Amino acid sequence: MAEKNQYSVGQLSKLSGVSVRTLHLYDEKNLLKAKRGSNGYRFYNSYDAALLQQILIYRQMDMRLDKISAIINSENFDLLSALQTQRQLLIQRREDTNKMIERIEATMKMAKGEENLDVILKGLPQAKVDEWKAQLKQGENGEEFYEAYGKVSSDEIHDIKQDADEWTENYMKVTHLSVSDENVQALAKQAYIMINNMHFKTVDDFKGATYKFLKIVNQEGKKDKVVVDIYETYQKGMAKHYFDAMDYFAENSLKDNEAEYIHLK
Structure with missing residues (x-):
């Protein structure tokens, strides 16, 4: 022995x-x-x-x-010296490998995010969809957007698509009404819940869509040519009506009742 x-x-x-x-x-x-x-x-x-x-x-x-x-x-x-040198080389190789893995994972999320976006935009003119996707990729936050969408599972994205299509169909029927109309505001609340839910799925440590958060989202949405064009593709004038309705919701429903709303999913 x-x-x-x-x-x-x-x-x-x-x-x-x-x-x-x-x-x-x-x-x-x-x-x-x-x-x-x-x-x-x-x-x-x-x-x-x-x-x-x-x-x-x-x-x-x-x-x-x-x-x-x-x-x-x-x-x-000198074995000890050789081992120390190799140890440093292996540590560096491990760090390089970890960085490569992170890049691969980020690319996978982006690819998954693009697949999910295709699901959300299904039914709209393909030429428009291709144009929007190209603009998003070239945008300042394009990679972050696609990575975020890549966090949503295939089952979830199809449920989101179904809810979004149903909401859009209903909203197009009320764009002739004042943004303060109760039917419009009921749909604004639904839109808020969908926004809140999507951010819970895609943003780490998201605490809920506060009044300030929703105001910022609305302001950015108004300036985002892709977002505006998507709404306008569904129905001319829909973008302005929607953002005005969401601003009204933020000021008159969410502002003093955040605790009631921010955990809605």
Whole structure:
């Protein structure tokens, strides 16, 4: 049985994930020489285990065995220094890999966000949809917009689409009414709930659409050519009527009743 800090060939194989056959090859190539105990069995010590890790790192770098042998058998070879250097390289590689993973995940969310946007805009003229998507991508917050939409599941986005289509159909029937009309304001409340719900799904740590938040959303919406064009594509004059109705809702319903509204989903 191996003593403390000593490993049989089988133990080192299990510990390192390197096959026994490979360990025998490293022994033959003078890369990692096994020692012989008084019983004649081969064994390795802690230094050998550490040296094996260094060899494995070199192998991961696609270095040939003869070159590895020349390095580790050099009179100037310092295992501790080599391990410290490789440790720093691996840490940097891990950081670079993590950044790559983050970029890939962000790109995946953007792709998913575009798919979700296609669902929301389904039924509108494709030429318009392509134009809007191109403008969004070129916009200052385009990437953030698509990433946010990418957080919504496929099932959720279809439910959102169904609710949005039903709301739009109903709203187009009331645009001839004053924005203060109770029917218009009932739909404004529905729109607020949909806005609130969407932000809960897409914005981390979202606390609810406050009066100030809704006013900002309305102001930005009025200036956003894509948003305005979408409403106008449904019905001419709908954009102004909608934003005026939402401003009226903010001033007359939400302003002094935030606690009642901001948790509605």
